[in-house]
Amino acid sequence: MRCPHCRHETRERARFCGTCGASLESSVSCPRCATINPLGQKFCDACGESLASAGGASERDARAYTPRHLVERILTTRSALEGERKQVSVLFADVVDSMRLAERLGAEEWHRVLDRIFAILSAGIHRFEGTINQFTGDGVMALFGAPVAHEDHARRACHAALSAMSELHAYAGALRARGLELSVRMGINSGEVVVGKIGDDLRMDYTAQGYCVGIAARMQQLAAAGTVLLTESTAQLVEGFFALADVGPRSIKGVSAEIRTFELRGVGPRRTRLDGSALRGLSRLIGRETELTWLDGILTRSMESTGQIVGVIGEAGVGKSRLCLEFIQRCRARGIPVHEVHCPSHGATVPWLAIRELMRGYFGLAPDTAADSIRRTVEQQLLALDAGFASAVPLVLEILGIGDSGQRPARATPQAATFMRRFFRLQSTSQPGVLFLDDAHWIDRASDELVQVIAASVRGTQTLLLANFRPEYKPAWIGGSHYHQLALSPLGEEASRELVRDLLGSDGSLDELSARILERTGGSPFFTEEVVTALAASGSLLGERGAYRLATPIEGLALPVTVQALLAARIDRLGERAKDLLQVAAVIGKQFDEPLLREVSGLGDGHDLDAVLGVLQDEEFFRLVTLSPKPEYAFKHPLVCEVAYLSQLGERRAQVHAAVATALEKLRSDRLGEYASLIAHHWEASGMRFEAARWKRRAALRVANIKVGVRGVRRRPARPPENG
Numbered sequence: 001m002r003c004p005h006c007r008h009e010t011r012e013r014a015r016f017c018g019t020c021g022a023s024l025e026s027s028v029s030c031p032r033c034a035t036i037n038p039l040g041q042k043f044c045d046a047c048g049e050s051l052a053s054a055g056g057a058s059e060r061d062a063r064a065y066t067p068r069h070l071v072e073r074i075l076t077t078r079s080a081l082e083g084e085r086k087q088v089s090v091l092f093a094d095v096v097d098s099m100r101l102a103e104r105l106g107a108e109e110w111h112r113v114l115d116r117i118f119a120i121l122s123a124g125i126h127r128f129e130g131t132i133n134q135f136t137g138d139g140v141m142a143l144f145g146a147p148v149a150h151e152d153h154a155r156r157a158c159h160a161a162l163s164a165m166s167e168l169h170a171y172a173g174a175l176r177a178r179g180l181e182l183s184v185r186m187g188i189n190s191g192e193v194v195v196g197k198i199g200d201d202l203r204m205d206y207t208a209q210g211y212c213v214g215i216a217a218r219m220q221q222l223a224a225a226g227t228v229l230l231t232e233s234t235a236q237l238v239e240g241f242f243a244l245a246d247v248g249p250r251s252i253k254g255v256s257a258e259i260r261t262f263e264l265r266g267v268g269p270r271r272t273r274l275d276g277s278a279l280r281g282l283s284r285l286i287g288r289e290t291e292l293t294w295l296d297g298i299l300t301r302s303m304e305s306t307g308q309i310v311g312v313i314g315e316a317g318v319g320k321s322r323l324c325l326e327f328i329q330r331c332r333a334r335g336i337p338v339h340e341v342h343c344p345s346h347g348a349t350v351p352w353l354a355i356r357e358l359m360r361g362y363f364g365l366a367p368d369t370a371a372d373s374i375r376r377t378v379e380q381q382l383l384a385l386d387a388g389f390a391s392a393v394p395l396v397l398e399i400l401g402i403g404d405s406g407q408r409p410a411r412a413t414p415q416a417a418t419f420m421r422r423f424f425r426l427q428s429t430s431q432p433g434v435l436f437l438d439d440a441h442w443i444d445r446a447s448d449e450l451v452q453v454i455a456a457s458v459r460g461t462q463t464l465l466l467a468n469f470r471p472e473y474k475p476a477w478i479g480g481s482h483y484h485q486l487a488l489s490p491l492g493e494e495a496s497r498e499l500v501r502d503l504l505g506s507d508g509s510l511d512e513l514s515a516r517i518l519e520r521t522g523g524s525p526f527f528t529e530e531v532v533t534a535l536a537a538s539g540s541l542l543g544e545r546g547a548y549r550l551a552t553p554i555e556g557l558a559l560p561v562t563v564q565a566l567l568a569a570r571i572d573r574l575g576e577r578a579k580d581l582l583q584v585a586a587v588i589g590k591q592f593d594e595p596l597l598r599e600v601s602g603l604g605d606g607h608d609l610d611a612v613l614g615v616l617q618d619e620e621f622f623r624l625v626t627l628s629p630k631p632e633y634a635f636k637h638p639l640v641c642e643v644a645y646l647s648q649l650g651e652r653r654a655q656v657h658a659a660v661a662t663a664l665e666k667l668r669s670d671r672l673g674e675y676a677s678l679i680a681h682h683w684e685a686s687g688m689r690f691e692a693a694r695w696k697r698r699a700a701l702r703v704a705n706i707k708v709g710v711r712g713v714r715r716r717p718a719r720p721p722e723n724g
């Protein structure tokens with residue numbers, strides 16, 4: 001049987017789960033009244049409900065609770081998602097003392113209450129794009145980051161928990177009026193799972209790695225009523241984004257070391273990843289002087305003549321936000337007002353979020369300003385700007401999230417567009433300013449439409465509209481003579497070396513490590529910082545930032561979980577075929593030629609391969625290295641190759657390795673000696689030891705021959721020339 005907590009396949013007569021230690025005898029909870037029943041019982045001995053569908057899940061179908069776009073995305077890419085390792089956050093929620101509640105309410109009423117609780121939990125979870133994997137008798141288990149990867153899975157889980165908790169709190173208030181005490185507790189843990197089969201009902205089988213799911217369930221059991229308990233691994237990922245209280249280490253059955261736990265208290269001061277780096281202390285800005293000077297030139301133009309727009313475009317972690325931050329700090333130092341908007345990664349589905357932040361900035365509203373005070377401020381300021389704005393007050397309050405009409409359309413209305421155009425012009429014609437939009441690729445649709453209105457109005461003002469975004473976002477406001485684009489490249493070799501030296505220090509023990517970090521991180525400052533942070537956290541580095549020493553010789557550089565989740569999310573945005581080809585290529589290696597890829601992928605002679613290769617080049621996963629004698633490609637970033645490789649299960653990887661070895665034997669038949677050791681490597685990785693040994697011998701023989709040959713060449717001149 002399977003453990004209902006961590007789904008470990010246990011022995012037939014096991015009483016406790018061998019992986020997470022959960023009791024297996026008492027863990028079927030009734031889907032109706034949540035009574036814990038002994039396994040093997042067909043009906044609940046408290047309320048008579050059938051237990052046929054229990055054993056962890058009730059008859060509720062996750063599909064009915066999941067938003068359509070998510071259902072479609074999962075179902076259309078499911079075969080590419082199945083069998084993958086994923087970094088996830090797991091959330092468990094359940095009703096405290098549900099049996100007593102059920103008893104007091106009676107089966108029918110209890111069912112209604114439970115339905116409401118499930119609806120609230122589901123709404124919170126789906127708002128942040130989690131998927132409900134399982135309805136336990138009186139709660140749910142949700143995953144963030146699987147089946148579809150999310151770079152910020154832990155933050156999403158915490159947001160979902162807080163949002164559902166606050167709704168549940170309100171509902172509990174209503175029940176309290178009827179003399180009923182309702183409270184829910186939640187637990188979150190982050191780690192790795194392997195995505196198994198995904199059913200038509202979206203139920204996903206998974207294997208928990210390192211107790212990931214079991215520990216999340218334990219956190220929920222340990223949480224006090226009405227609270228959310230996190231493990232240290234989740235806490236680390238959300239540090240600064242949320243207010244956390246350290247509630248000390250807990251020992252957990254089945255886990256040898258104690259686990260530090262934290263209570264989730266609310267949102268924190270940090271808004272962006274860069275805010276977090278700032279907490280740790282920003283690294284010295286390296287390079288980018290040319291870019292800053294260029295930006296200065298455009299700012300001058302916008303101040304002297306007419307407003308300008310700049311789009312800074314680049315991959316995650318390349319340094320877009322940092323460059324913009326440096327620039328706006330310089331602007332502020334010169335007394336030029338800057339209005340900032342940061343689009344959070346989960347914000348794309350929250351209508352008006354970005355524009356709300358912009359408006360709050362314009363009106364000078366602090367995060368804790370009370371609604372009444374906001375109403376007064378907005379009204380005063382709008383009327384001071386233009387008496388005609390009186391009728392726009394309700395709209396602005398609606399955008400700010402404190403309107404009375406309760407109608408906040410998901411798209412910008414013509415009325416909102418008209419207001420925005422006028423408001424922006426009045427704000428910015430008479431004085432210079434910068435409007436900064438960070439992470440514009442995550443902007444919600446309604447805000448995007450209003451930014452388009454602003455962009456169209458910029459010309460007549462002294463404003464510089466500065467936005468940064470990733471390549472997958474194609475803003476509608478690109479183009480026009482006042483639009484400029486800066487494609488930000490990774491740091492060059494010299495700058496990267498300088499950054500690594502700044503982060504590590506220059507102790508002699510670090511030379512080899514520095515070289516390996518440089519090769520691996522490919523000029524991405526974010527990846528470089530994360531790799532160093534991970535090494536320090538693992539104890540491989542001693543000392544402090546900028547003055548480390550190597551503690552132990554380093555075998556392989558572990559992949560930081562943050563980088564892994566970020567790149568996995570990027571890979572998951574690909575269609576199924578492109579993703580599949582990317583994974584095949586990752587097994588071949590960092591560089592590969594087209595005939596080999598064609599042979600291994602089985603994409604044959606048609607145009608299929610060309611089309612998919614085109615996509616992977618457009619999306620900046622591959623770059624063309626050379627066209628002749630045969631087209632050769634390479635991964636643009638070494639870590640993408642690594643993540644695409646590591647996220648596959650061993651079994652699939654072994655199959656592809658064997659296919660690569662076979663293809664090499666076929667395609668390199670004229671130069672087998674040269675390729676013997678590579679072929680041996682692929683056979684070895686596929687688990688075919690015998691084949692591997694055969695090719696290793698051949699490779700060794702060739703090395704011996706070359707040595708003999710080299711010696712022969714060297715000796716020759718010493719020999720007296722024949723017939724000379």
Ligand SMILES: Nc1ncnc2c1ncn2[C@@H]1O[C@H](COP(=O)(O)OP(=O)(O)O)[C@@H](O)[C@H]1O
Pocket residue numbers: 273274277282283284285286287288314315316317318319320321322323499525526529
């Ligand atoms: N030129 C640079 N010199 C030093 N550190 C940098 C540089 N550019 C970026 N960083 C650091 O790298 C990390 C990622 O940069 P960030 O601007 O957040 O990337 P992006 O916005 O492109 O995703 C940040 O911690 C930032 O401080």
Ligand SMILES: [Mg+2]
Pocket residue numbers: 320321322439
């Ligand atoms: Mg950024």
